[in-house]
Amino acid sequence: MSTPDINTEVHNAFEVIKNGGIILYPTDTVWGIGCDATNPEAVAKIYALKKREESKSMIVLMNSDRMLYNVFKEVPDVAFQIMDLSEKPTTLILDNPRNVAPNLIAADKTLGIRITKEPFCFKLMERMKKPLVSTSANISGLPTPNSFKQIDRHILDGVDYIVNLHHEKIAPRPSTIIKLGNDLQVKVIRP
Template structure:
């Protein structure tokens, strides 16, 4: 049932540009996503996940230019971690900007992950904006290990389900590392 990646990028983009939310494969687990600059779309994800807006989500980016659009100051250690990471790694950085206010934490930090996964990369290339990413589950429930583990409530609650990699099992969440401007490093999840 897998469709051509370009068709899926087109379909997902059409939904996202209208303020919709999608269910899609990432470089880690299946995610729920939207345009990270659209506060109404971000609010739809919080509502679907039954999650308090005080619990922040992360954004995916597809390159250096996009990271610098979201963060003015990026510690040098962030680039070292990105270069040396052997598995997908989300960095929490200070002073996010140019994204929806409800995707940013109260302390003005935001989790960001640079992805090379083909679908995500091409979708962001088309969007020219970061993509919200949060695990495809109701808040407090286990993160689905594969597409077949995603609840019908989530599948029926999104505006579009990407028809790629539905038979693939990844199930590994990313490493999360918080970096502060004064170069403090704290591993939140290995």
């Protein structure tokens, strides 16, 4: 069996996402379920697969400041300081997102985002030219799997494509989550 190639996997995942599908993929933290963050039907498929209430929002991965400014008109300066100083992946919850599927936006008009440098995710978003939904690969309320082997059969069978990279890797902890309002109020949700 040949070693999986990142470019082939990016191509395969892109083709599925482009057609409204959902993928199972390795992120910079845990295994994630993802789709085009601008496609409300694909987002709804993820909520259904996870058996998750739409009121519990999911985060979105981005690969550049340009993508960040496409989704948020205003980004507090402290957001960049937090991202630059963070030693581990950090999710920021920011106010007033736009240009994403409405069913991703929380009731309080916020959206959780993370800028990622993970090579597969980065290259996939470069190809998509859009943000990527990222939610843990578990049924809502059940533990987050630490490795590919721990992912529930329901999830494996429910996605349209499983990225063939890092199946042997044990995931680090989930990201730190910080809520950062345009009023500069900072609240740590998950350290």
